[in-house]
Amino acid sequence: MANVTIKEVAEYAGVSQATVSRVLNHHAYISDDVRQRVQQAMDALGYQPNRSARRLRAHSSDIMGLIIPDIQNHLFQTLVRGVEDAAYARQLNVVLCNTDDNPDKQTAYLRVMQAERAAGVVVIPTRSNDGPVLAPVREAGIPIVLVDREVVNFEADIVKADNVRGACEATTHLIRLGYQRIAIIAGTQSLTPGRERLRGCYEAFDEMGIRVDSALVKVGNFRLESGYELTRECMSMAEPPDAIFVANNLMSLGALRALHELGIRIPEQVALVGFDDMPWAGDLNPPLTTVSQPGYELGQQAVRLLLQRAESPDLPYNKVILQPRLVVRRSCGAYLSVNHRD
Amino acid sequence: MANVTIKEVAEYAGVSQATVSRVLNHHAYISDDVRQRVQQAMDALGYQPNRSARRLRAHSSDIMGLIIPDIQNHLFQTLVRGVEDAAYARQLNVVLCNTDDNPDKQTAYLRVMQAERAAGVVVIPTRSNDGPVLAPVREAGIPIVLVDREVVNFEADIVKADNVRGACEATTHLIRLGYQRIAIIAGTQSLTPGRERLRGCYEAFDEMGIRVDSALVKVGNFRLESGYELTRECMSMAEPPDAIFVANNLMSLGALRALHELGIRIPEQVALVGFDDMPWAGDLNPPLTTVSQPGYELGQQAVRLLLQRAESPDLPYNKVILQPRLVVRRSCGAYLSVNHRD
DNA sequence: TTGAAAGCGCTAACAA
DNA sequence: TTGTTAGCGCTTTCAA
Numbered sequence: 001m002a003n004v005t006i007k008e009v010a011e012y013a014g015v016s017q018a019t020v021s022r023v024l025n026h027h028a029y030i031s032d033d034v035r036q037r038v039q040q041a042m043d044a045l046g047y048q049p050n051r052s053a054r055r056l057r058a059h060s061s062d063i064m065g066l067i068i069p070d071i072q073n074h075l076f077q078t079l080v081r082g083v084e085d086a087a088y089a090r091q092l093n094v095v096l097c098n099t100d101d102n103p104d105k106q107t108a109y110l111r112v113m114q115a116e117r118a119a120g121v122v123v124i125p126t127r128s129n130d131g132p133v134l135a136p137v138r139e140a141g142i143p144i145v146l147v148d149r150e151v152v153n154f155e156a157d158i159v160k161a162d163n164v165r166g167a168c169e170a171t172t173h174l175i176r177l178g179y180q181r182i183a184i185i186a187g188t189q190s191l192t193p194g195r196e197r198l199r200g201c202y203e204a205f206d207e208m209g210i211r212v213d214s215a216l217v218k219v220g221n222f223r224l225e226s227g228y229e230l231t232r233e234c235m236s237m238a239e240p241p242d243a244i245f246v247a248n249n250l251m252s253l254g255a256l257r258a259l260h261e262l263g264i265r266i267p268e269q270v271a272l273v274g275f276d277d278m279p280w281a282g283d284l285n286p287p288l289t290t291v292s293q294p295g296y297e298l299g300q301q302a303v304r305l306l307l308q309r310a311e312s313p314d315l316p317y318n319k320v321i322l323q324p325r326l327v328v329r330r331s332c333g334a335y336l337s338v339n340h341r342d
Numbered sequence: 343m344a345n346v347t348i349k350e351v352a353e354y355a356g357v358s359q360a361t362v363s364r365v366l367n368h369h370a371y372i373s374d375d376v377r378q379r380v381q382q383a384m385d386a387l388g389y390q391p392n393r394s395a396r397r398l399r400a401h402s403s404d405i406m407g408l409i410i411p412d413i414q415n416h417l418f419q420t421l422v423r424g425v426e427d428a429a430y431a432r433q434l435n436v437v438l439c440n441t442d443d444n445p446d447k448q449t450a451y452l453r454v455m456q457a458e459r460a461a462g463v464v465v466i467p468t469r470s471n472d473g474p475v476l477a478p479v480r481e482a483g484i485p486i487v488l489v490d491r492e493v494v495n496f497e498a499d500i501v502k503a504d505n506v507r508g509a510c511e512a513t514t515h516l517i518r519l520g521y522q523r524i525a526i527i528a529g530t531q532s533l534t535p536g537r538e539r540l541r542g543c544y545e546a547f548d549e550m551g552i553r554v555d556s557a558l559v560k561v562g563n564f565r566l567e568s569g570y571e572l573t574r575e576c577m578s579m580a581e582p583p584d585a586i587f588v589a590n591n592l593m594s595l596g597a598l599r600a601l602h603e604l605g606i607r608i609p610e611q612v613a614l615v616g617f618d619d620m621p622w623a624g625d626l627n628p629p630l631t632t633v634s635q636p637g638y639e640l641g642q643q644a645v646r647l648l649l650q651r652a653e654s655p656d657l658p659y660n661k662v663i664l665q666p667r668l669v670v671r672r673s674c675g676a677y678l679s680v681n682h683r684d
Numbered sequence: 685t686t687g688a689a690a691g692c693g694c695t696a697a698c699a700a
Numbered sequence: 701t702t703g704t705t706a707g708c709g710c711t712t713t714c715a716a
Contacts, residue, residue, distance in 0.1 A: 016703045051457035052397040053693035056708050072419050093454050096438035112435050115393035140345055256625045283598045285627030358687045395709035398692050
């Protein structure tokens with residue numbers, strides 16, 4: 001019943017395998033008569049070409065890999081949608097690999113992609129020193145596009161948001177609102193976004209001529225628990241901050257939880273600004289001010305770069321930087337005077 | 343540099359391809375001497391077996407498909423983690439396919455999986471009449487496990503939560519709290535969870551001897567916008583409800599947003615209970631009472647059934663039903679008397 | 685314990 | 701316009 005081969009189709013249609021193959025691949029120079037007979041045979045038998053065999057010949061396939069660190073992170077979810085829509089429009093099947101920020105898993109998935117002769121791979125690498133695992137894949141002829149995070153000693157096409165600018169804007173916003181003791185809960189410093197967002201904060205302080213209190217700069221790891229812990233740490237200081245900038249969405253949820261548990265009112269007692277928007281950020285308590293990254297566009301651009309790279313492997317590498325946007329809601333206190341109902 | 347073949351390894355090591363293959367597959371009866379030479383050759387050359395070729399011979403592979411309708415839905419995200427962890431522990435690589443509830447995409451991905459000779463596929467089908475697209479895949483020898491949603495005329499292993507019980511508990515909870523006009527925002531009725539959850543509500547009304555006001559039963563489609571619209575509809579009634587049960591997480595976020603926009607206080611003016619928990623449900627405004635499905639366990643069980651099916655294709659089909667759990671927070675008004683701060 | 689050879693399903697020369 | 705044939709990289713008889 002299942003797994004009909006080209007040979008059987010050929011016999012059924014009374015032609016050679018090559019002819020079936022030609023029909024399959026829409027070759028020119030096939031008589032209508034034969035084409036129809038073959039089509040009918042394929043339909044009748046429920047023929048489905050064996051991809052392994054095809055790939056073995058063609059040394060390539062119509063799947064593309066998308067390797068992300070954490071499916072629970074809304075930014076990556078949006079990115080996935082962007083990649084999928086763009087890929088789907090070009091007849092590429094996206095296979096999603098979730099590494100859980102585990103380099104071993106990433107290596108395993110890269111291996112799979114290489115072995116599958118994927119048409120390309122979009123990667124948000126687990127670490128900045130992932131070059132040695134990425135390089136062989138590229139050398140095997142598989143185009144790679146990085147998203148969000150750079151890798152040392154591994155130049156490649158990359159799409160990312162302007163983290164420095166986003167963090168700088170957010171921090172400036174807080175300074176302008178008059179907060180005096182602004183705490184920074186930074187993310188993993190071995191990752192580009194972690195470093196850049198912290199840098200953005202410093203730039204804002206610099207520009208506004210404010211001295212940084214290093215006791216108020218905490219470095220976390222982009223996970224919820226980390227935001228939770230560091231927020232509690234902040235608020236238990238002798239002189240707690242009056243505002244907190246948190247470097248990603250997961251950590252800001254942690255911060256929110258910590259503040260709720262401590263019974264601290266936001267933004268009256270401490271203002272909060274996060275990085276990465278979430279569709280329900282406006283439904284949180286209070287509605288959360290965030291720096292919104294264009295996740296969907298990041299994904300689309302990644303596919304665009306991938307296809308471009310596949311076509312012209314020797315072009316110089318591209319760096320696409322998209323602009324984030326500060327979405328002001330209640331948690332930063334911007335609406336305190338007009339909208340203060342507590 | 344890349345794409346070393348078994349032939350090259352064999353030449354390098356001075357043995358035959360067959361021998362290299364044996365080393366690769368950990369056959370018995372190989373001299374240590376040869377084994378070591380081959381190993382060294384593989385390392386030196388950076389050999390990676392070509393999966394397409396392997397699969398072409400073996401008619402199977404070490405990837406398993408996980409086909410989900412919506413990566414933005416937290417339930418499925420948790421499920422993915424459960425599947426991945428279980429699969430990873432058994433050396434299976436999970437490829438995730440996001441159908442966006444689009445039957446065409448689902449068909450495309452199923453085709454890919456079949457062509458890839460996947461070791462199995464875990465599917466949350468887009469529609470209850472997906473039987474005709476699922477059947478051929480199974481007939482091709484690929485085990486299929488359904489999760490969450492049943493398919494008519496397609497018996498298969500299935501893992502799901504006890505939707506009836508979950509919805510019944512939630513509704514009973516609202517009734518016990520004394521609400522008189524309870525609205526139901528139900529989900530897609532062509533899907534099992536949609537039907538079952540609505541049934542659960544009716545059961546609760548029955549058991550408690552309450553007459554259902556059919557004007558208060560609205561049927562949506564499990565999407566955020568749907569929850570939003572129907573909630574606005576409810577609240578604009580001449581006699582609006584004093585409590586709302588919403589049949590999934592996305593729709594409850596929509597409901598929340600609608601109520602916020604209308605300036606309606608929860609739970610004072612209307613109580614709210616959702617289905618499907620989210621990690622940040624406690625940080626919403628107000629903290630949301632939900633029926634929590636064990637997404638992670640659903641995923642793990644699915645993999646378990648899949649492997650069992652792969653081993654013994656002819657066993658009768660299993661139906662695994664896991665129990666949900668009502669997580670009481672503020673939105674249902676249970677804490678109104680003790681915790682009323684507004 | 686190892687090697688030679690056939691063949692998995694497909695495509696692409698080359699011939700006709 | 702179609703068929704014959706070789707071979708992609710691997711595994712697995714069968715023979716040695």
